[in-house]
Amino acid sequence: DTEVTQTPKHLVMGMTNKKSLKCEQHMGHRAMYWYKQKAKKPPELMFVYSYEKLSINESVPSRFSPECPNSSLLNLHLHALQPEDSALYLCASSQGHNQPQHFGDGTRLSIL
């Protein structure tokens, strides 16, 4: 069982929809991350939150909007996505810099 829980596991949405991906961890980790992974590619970093503040944004388009309501939760709000945004979205958490990141099982997102 993963200690990082992501919901939903699968999501299909149209290009005009608004939806949110959710991530939760109860390990007391103070850093949380969003990654995007396309088929047969490595995970690519999107956002990093450290102590609930956004510390890294890897030039992600504004149609992806992260939110960290508290130290255990991380959301990714989606709006007006494109078909090329279809991918596996992974959440991870760690105690801090140069500590292992623990991943959830991801949300598989399909944009119609």
Added chain:
Amino acid sequence: DQQVKQNSPSLSVQEGRISILNCDYTNSMFDYFLWYKKYPAEGPTFLISISSIKDKNEDGRFTVFLNKSAKHLSLHIVPSQPGDSAVYFCAASDDKIIFGKGTRLHILP
């Protein structure tokens, strides 16, 4: 440009033998290295890590070796077991983690 390279897309090893997965990197600022294992439909699972101040770290069947002068690290799994069949990602970190493209390991009966 790939900062972390895993040049072998796949590797097949007989059960019980040693599996050696290799990884090269280009950024000399990387100070922390990790190996992850990934099964289909699951997120990556952390296996083992090594700081740049060390050249070896061992945890059970898994050993990671770091050669800073060659900018090379390797993961040794011995003995290899059927459950080790998965995709293995090498990763390196300075202020963020960069993943290699992965090597698919097949353990043959």
